[in-house]
Amino acid sequence: MPIFGKASEAEVTRAILAGFTKDLGEYASTEVIIVGGGPSGLTAARELALNGVKNVVIERNNYIGGGFWIGGYLMNTVTLRAPAQKYLDEIGCPYKKYSENLYVTPGPHACSKLIAAAMDAGAKIQNMTSFEDIVLREKNRVAGVVINWTPVQALPHEITCVDPIGLECELVIDSTGHDAYVIQALEKRGLAKRIGEGGMWIEKSEDAVVEHTGMAYPGVIVAGMAVCSTYGLPRMGPTFGAMLLSGKRAAEVALKELGRTPKKRSK
């Protein structure tokens, strides 16, 4: 007796197609589009979803999680400074105290928990999808993003005439890391500019990243390491606490912009 039930190739194809087109159709117009599926983007996605905000994460890679899989020097222990460990409690990820205010956890565990937590909350993820451009509306407000399949970028020039598609939204969160791609797209049009990352490495820089998370341009919230390059804040290395709290702050700002009251959550 076969282990698996019967399903034809055509049926499998139709199932993939139906699932994908349903999701894409739904998210062609959404409340928030999060560009970049690293720790800050995923945290923002989870927080928004928990508050009933329809959102989708655009991720250019096949894998989600950005740099959260590994810590410094390719070693897969990630560190978080207090109080960011509380967020690990929220998503059910174990960790150990390394020293006063410093906590460690295996990167793969933390990252996979965060991905699952975002999706469990209702966030959608569109991976292998590259951000190409922004959609502008009246008064140059950002009202969406233009996307394409990531592999298109890798195709030879003669066959890259694959037109992108557009998604509409009320807010875009730029959580694309050091590149700050959404801000770059605005910069190309002369609508915004990045200061670039600062060279100083002083204590409490993480606070500065969280505190600068917010509206960077009408319709665009900047989060995570994109905050550093947008505002020229000190480089920090892989300090993930700031990424999680920055994502949380981005969601709070988005809720405020959308005129929504944050839901109370049991601890």
Add this chain to the structure above:
Amino acid sequence: MARAKAHPRRKPAISEEDPNWDVPRIAYLYRDPSSSTLRVNVIATYLGEVVGLRCEVRDEFFVHHGRADPEGLARAIAATRVRHIQRPFEAVEPLYGEVQFELRLLEEPAKRVPGILYDAYRYMALMAGLLPAGERSLQVLHIAFPHRLLGTFDEDGRYHARSVVCGYPSMVSTSGIIEAPAKPEAYYRVKARLSIALGSVPFEAAKEPFKGRFIDYDDQRLTEVAKGYALQAAMYHVTKEAFCDDPTCRLFNAHWQAELIRAQIASGRLCARHRAMAARIRERAGSPRPSSSG
């Protein structure tokens, strides 16, 4: 204006000094609500004792002087940010998010967010511009205790954070006291080693072996240290002479935390020359001799 690096100059004898002195009739000291351990009223008492100044403690500088146009002020503060520490100051229109950030800090002055360097002289000019005409004279001394980190661009082609910037108004940066003078050299080695091992900067762990050897955030010694810097600002206002070469004098320009602790905590006194000058200032200010000599 004087900042951390003093230019060598001939030290005049006390008798030739005072004709050009400006002894203020009042000193206004501005609180830093973000520092839990900074007691500005204690500093005011100290200045009264050492140089005989009548001091009045006020709310945080921008709370006191900058209520009229918070958004304009936030924009002006954001415009003083240093963009590149290895280039002279470049005037740049601040970003929307930077203005919003400064606006939040103005709304919540108890919030402390280091990590950003501001050009000290432009910041000072901005503050000077907020002073009412009646208070903008050498008859009035203003010493603010901003929590923002202030820096000056120096001859070596880069910005340096500063603990104190003497001018008008003078500023004693409460984050500068912590960040500007260097910590023990071994601290940076431990920090670098742990940073590589852990992938982030474990400030608390790196600081642990050196506890007490530098002034830290919310350090109980902050007020004592700030007393010395406020005295530097006050004496500079009067004499226009910056800093002292004696490492045990409170007017010594410390480049290391160890020097700072030696001058401000271990010694906690002025050198003989500056004690004599302080006494002359006190006489000019018309105050009786203090109970302690500073």
